[in-house]
Amino acid sequence: MSINYDFADLEAFLAVKDLGSFHKAAERLNLSQSAVTRRIRKLEEALGSQLFERTTRAVKPTLAAKRLQARAEAILEDARETARAMRDESVAFAHQRGAVVTVATIPTVISHLLTPALKRFHAAGHSTRIRLIDAAANEVTEAVAEGEADFGLCSIPMLEPATAFETLMEERIMLALPPDHPAAQAARVDLNQLRDTPLILPARGTGNRLLIDEAAARARLDLRWSYEAGRSTTALSMVRDGIGAALLPEAVTHAAGLPAVPLVAPDIARPVGLLSRLGQTETPAVTALKAQIRAVAAGN
Structure with missing residues (x-):
């Protein structure tokens, strides 16, 4: 079925319905009364229904x-929401053109890598707006591969063949312990000697859990976990409350102020890097933000 009316016809209809007058509707829409009448007639013909009963005294809706x-x-x-969204995507105003950068990132690198880079980026005079997609590593990879994000910060290299991974740093996985735990001041800790301490692991499917499981398999270590937590913040809260010990990235434990001890074996490190889509043309803002992230990672 073909649609023989448009948004302007609907706007005219609502104006007449709201004001109860073709004349007042024409004034509101800055049209002639005859133009409003034509739009209403067109809508009535398209819908096959009379919309208003016209008398010399009033216009009554049917x-x-x-x-x-x-x-x-x-x-x-x-329609308005679609227009607003499209204007936001394309950044309609000249001074904002090309000034939205979407970054997909794992949450655990935001505070020590992305946030400092953003501060330096804007301090350098960039007025670019930044849209963040904070998600698990596999979701970050998908966002970059599908073009939803301009680039990503991730800890799993190249899950998608259409992406390229640039390693920026390696970060050790530590055992975060409650402050009053006997091993909290140890130089290193052997998980086999902590069987009485409940172990908290990242949820299956996360990048950190994949690294931990692979390292444990290589070391033939049986990780007998008691809890799984989808987010590092949840695991940290559990450690802080004395529920158990958690395997977490070093920067996360450092920011939380919890005792964090390296493992005797396996020594687990995760790569952190920039994930880009192959063949993508970067905007100047993307290039500049990536440069600041590289500088922060390098300690410059």
């Missing part, structure tokens, strides 16, 4: 008009 009102309002609001 039942069909009352039924149409909510749908017309919803259609126009959806």
Whole structure:
């Protein structure tokens, strides 16, 4: 079925319905009264229903008009929302053109890598707006591969063949312990000697859990976990409350102020780096932000 009316016709309908007058509707829309009349007639013909009963004294909406009102309002609001979203995506104003950069990132690198880079980026005079997608490593990879993000910060190299991974740093996985734990001041810790301490691991499917499981398999270590936590913040809260000990990235434990001890074996380190889509043309803002991230990672 073809649609023989448009948004302007719906706007004219709502104006007449709201004001009860073709003349007042024409004034609101900055149109002639005859133009409003033509739009209403066009809409009535397209819908096959009379929308208004016209008398010399009043314009009364019909039942069909009352039924149409909510749908017309919803259609126009959806259209406005789409227009707003598209303007935001394309950054309509000249001074903002190309000034939205979308970064997909694992949450555990935001505070010590991305946030300092953003501060330096804006201090250098960039007015770019930044959209963050904070997600698990596999979701970061998907966002970059599918073009949803301009680039990513990730800890799993190249899950998608359409991406390229640039290692920026390696970060050790530590055992975070409650402050009053007997091993909290140890130089290193052997998990086999902590069987009485419940172990908290990252949830399956996360980048950190993949690294831990692979390292444990190589070392033939049986990790007997008691808890799985999807987010590092959850694991940290559990450690702080004395529930158990958690395997977490060093920067995360350092920021939390919890005792963190290296493992005797296996020694687990995760690569942290920039994930880009192959063949993508970078905007100047993307290039500049990546440069600041590299500088922070290098300690410059």
